[in-house]
Amino acid sequence: MKIGSPEHKELFCQSFIASHRQYEPEALPWPDLDDITLQRLRGIPFWGEAVRIETSAGVMVNTFAETITDPLIKEAVLLQGYEETRHSRLLKFMAERYQLDVQDQTPEPIPSKIEPAFIRFGYGECIDSFFAFGLFETGRQLGYFPDTILGIFDPVLDEEARHITFFVNWIAYLQTNRGRGAAPLRAGLTAWNYGRALWNLINLIRSNAGGSGSGFTATGGSIVDANLTVEQFLATCLERNAHRMSGFDARLLRPQLLPAVAALALNTLKLLPKRHPAKVEERSPWELDGEMRG
Numbered sequence: 278m279k280i281g282s283p284e285h286k287e288l289f290c291q292s293f294i295a296s297h298r299q300y301e302p303e304a305l306p307w308p309d310l311d312d313i314t315l316q317r318l319r320g321i322p323f324w325g326e327a328v329r330i331e332t333s334a335g336v337m338v339n340t341f342a343e344t345i346t347d348p349l350i351k352e353a354v355l356l357q358g359y360e361e362t363r364h365s366r367l368l369k370f371m372a373e374r375y376q377l378d379v380q381d382q383t384p385e386p387i388p389s390k391i392e393p394a395f396i397r398f399g400y401g402e403c404i405d406s407f408f409a410f411g412l413f414e415t416g417r418q419l420g421y422f423p424d425t426i427l428g429i430f431d432p433v434l435d436e437e438a439r440h441i442t443f444f445v446n447w448i449a450y451l452q453t454n455r456g457r458g459a460a461p462l463r464a465g466l467t468a469w470n471y472g473r474a475l476w477n478l479i480n481l482i483r484s485n486a487g488g489s490g491s492g493f494t495a496t497g498g499s500i501v502d503a504n505l506t507v508e509q510f511l512a513t514c515l516e517r518n519a520h521r522m523s524g525f526d527a528r529l530l531r532p533q534l535l536p537a538v539a540a541l542a543l544n545t546l547k548l549l550p551k552r553h554p555a556k557v558e559e560r561s562p563w564e565l566d567g568e569m570r571g
């Protein structure tokens with residue numbers, strides 16, 4: 278199958294549409310949570326930002342879909358818009374159920390240049406999802422949240438895996454069919470977005486090599502004491518990324534540059550002399566995420 282061919286388009290659109298899951302956030306098996314778990318959930322600082330991002334994404338993706346002339350691609354993008362809006366509904370429902378702080382999340386205005394906005398968003402999702410896969414697994418391994426609540430978010434991460442797979446195939450299809458005319462835009466966007474990812478990884482490596490020697494430590498309460506190094510975290514991201522991407526048709530493209538950069542960073546870290554782990558201030562898994570974003 279040739280990338281950019283009508284068969285390629287059929288495959289990346291139809292597989293995306295066929296793998297859509299039907300569910301209503303309000304009908305999910307939301308568990309009653311104990312006080313410690315509630316405190317942890319309420320301590321996560323980015324719920325408001327997450328709602329704002331998902332709400333804005335839903336509006337932006339749907340707006341972009343309306344500009345697409347190809348009916349099959351349009352159907353797929355509309356479905357992604359629906360799923361992003363559903364993520365926002367899910368977060369809002371969760372915030373209400375567990376009294377999380379999600380104030381001040383005014384959605385972003387709809388960008389005037391909608392296709393470049395969708396492209397920027399797509400590359401951003403490739404980066405965010407890669408780290409989210411690892412973060413989610415790290416939280417699970419630490420026993421930070423019960424399986425009942427993780428079970429609600431697992432399909433959301435699978436949806437993001439579908440979104441980024443759709444995106445990398447769509448952009449390759451678009452670039453191939455637009456030919457050379459779009460090359461400067463393409464190269465610029467790719468360099469910008471992946472440059473940001475590389476910058477984040479460099480910051481991670483710096484903090485690992487120059488800091489206390491321990492990427493982050495999650496302690497306290499009933500949490501298992503664990504020193505997690507950046508090395509371990511990147512290894513988890515790579516492993517979970519490979520796992521979540523393994524379910525897609527082998528003929529489809531999947532995000533490659535960021536996993537390759539992360540693997541390179543991991544191999545470099547393995548070569549660095551090891552320091553003795555030292556006690557660092559208590560930090561939670563999501564704080565590492567913030568650190569990575571610089």
Ligand SMILES: [Fe+2]
Pocket residue numbers: 331334360361364437
């Ligand atoms: Fe989303």
Ligand SMILES: [Fe+2]
Pocket residue numbers: 361402436437440
């Ligand atoms: Fe998404």
